[in-house]
Amino acid sequence: MLSIGIVAASVGASYGQDKVVRIGFQKYGKLVLLKGRGTLEEKLKALGYKVAWTEFPSGPPLLEALNVGAIDFGIAGETPPIFAQAAGAPLVYLAYDPPAPQGEAILVPKDSALKSVAELKGKKVALNKGSNVHYLLVKALEKAGLKYTDIQPVFLAPSDALAAFTRGAVDAWVIWDPYEAAAEASTGARILADGTGLVANHQFYFSSKKFLADNAKAVDVVLEALSEADEWTKSNIDAAAEQLAPSVGLPAPVLAVSLKRESYGIRPISDEVIASQQRIADTFLALGLLPKAVTVSELQRKSGS
Structure with missing residues (x-):
């Protein structure tokens, strides 16, 4: 303040x-x-x-x-x-x-065993609290039959989330562009789900x-x-x-x-x-x-x- x-x-x-x-x-x-x-x-x-x-x-x-x-x-x-x-x-x-639903997504590391949002149950998911991706995560979990309480949210700003994601401290990262595109390019991150069919963004x-x-x-x-x-x-x-x-x-x-x-x-x-x-x-x-x-x-x- x-x-x-x-x-x-x-x-x-x-x-x-x-x-x-x-x-x-x-x-x-x-x-x-x-x-x-x-x-x-x-x-x-x-x-x-x-x-x-x-x-x-x-x-x-x-x-x-x-x-x-x-x-x-x-x-x-x-x-x-x-x-x-x-x-x-x-x-x-x-x-x-x-x-612009493709402008935000749930990312996982390129070598992650996770193949679907449903597999996020019990996993650590990084996101910026109160941002657009917070709603994307809620809707994606809902579609997959999970509750918000089924995952472990880790609230981090984009730069800190990238660091946590890169070193494997979190299992997934919900993020918007251009950080989304940058993570794909620099780490080979895979898109588990984007906003298509879930949110307008x-x-x-x-x-x-x-x-x-x-x-x-x-x-x-x-x-x-x-x-x-x-x-x-x-x-x-x-x-x-x-x-x-x-x-x-x-x-x-x-x-x-x-x-x-x-x-x-x-x-x-x-x-x-x-x-x-x-x-x-x-x-x-x-x-x-x-x-x-x-x-x-x-x-x-x-x-x-």
């Missing part, structure tokens, strides 16, 4: 009293590409705004930062906003990416309620710039992979695999996708993993806002 406070303070110090859009991004994805293109800065400059970028390792800490007012806009997967809402985060669902774009109320036009400009970056990426996978490689720290061919498993065409938030989020929330509540019930539709962007 202290680090988030420092980020907020430094952003204020850097830009004084100017209007600023503070964007939280993860190491990989469309926001990274948008940051590299520099087009958002030009678009927002015309409205009297500057842009401040802050990197986060995953969705949960990014939404924690939004909760405490350290950022104004960000992207995260399906599960982090469920837990953030339960914690009282004042976020608003703005838009989303179409399903949506990505969502958020702002804080207060920022949206006071800066709706700036939010729309960010979404417009993201849509342009999204369209360019869809038609230029290899070039996008080359652009991402230095900041992500992975070879362009690995990133190209990830980008091909992504979805494109950013869409305005809809009742249908909010209902999908509600099913995720209800699932975690039933498992006793969510501290209280939430009504996801309360965070849906209203028309005209």
Whole structure:
């Protein structure tokens, strides 16, 4: 929490009293590409705004930062906003990416004897708590006839999980791209199951309620710039992979695999996708993993806002 406070303070110090859009991004994805293109800065400059970028390792800490007012806009997967809402985060669902079920998977080492999800019973499974893959694991176990309590979850951030997976300290790893593609390329990891037929693996774009109320036009400009970056990426996978490689720290061919498993065409938030989020929330509540019930539709962007 202290680090988030420092980020907020430094952003204020850097830009004084100017209007600023503070964007939280993860190491990989469309926001990274948008940051590299520099087009958002030009678009927002015309409205009297500057842009401040802050990197986060995953969705949960990014939404924690939004909760405490350290950022104004960000992207995260399906599960982090469920837990953030339960914690009282004042976020608003703005838009989303179409399903990308192959962009997350349950991996096992190349020489593992495990051949099916059902064989995970009693095994140690690494995952990032409260992230998209948490829901994938729940649904995959359910389909295999197992309960969540039938496995031993080991909650680790991606870098720590990779280390544990590589040395054999865990039996499986549930992870998203580009870490998924990187593990396949560097360790020969096998996909036990991906999200196909199990989960949508949506990505969502958020702002804080207060920022949206006071800066709706700036939010729309960010979404417009993201849509342009999204369209360019869809038609230029290899070039996008080359652009991402230095900041992500992975070879362009690995990133190209990830980008091909992504979805494109950013869409305005809809009742249908909010209902999908509600099913995720209800699932975690039933498992006793969510501290209280939430009504996801309360965070849906209203028309005209």
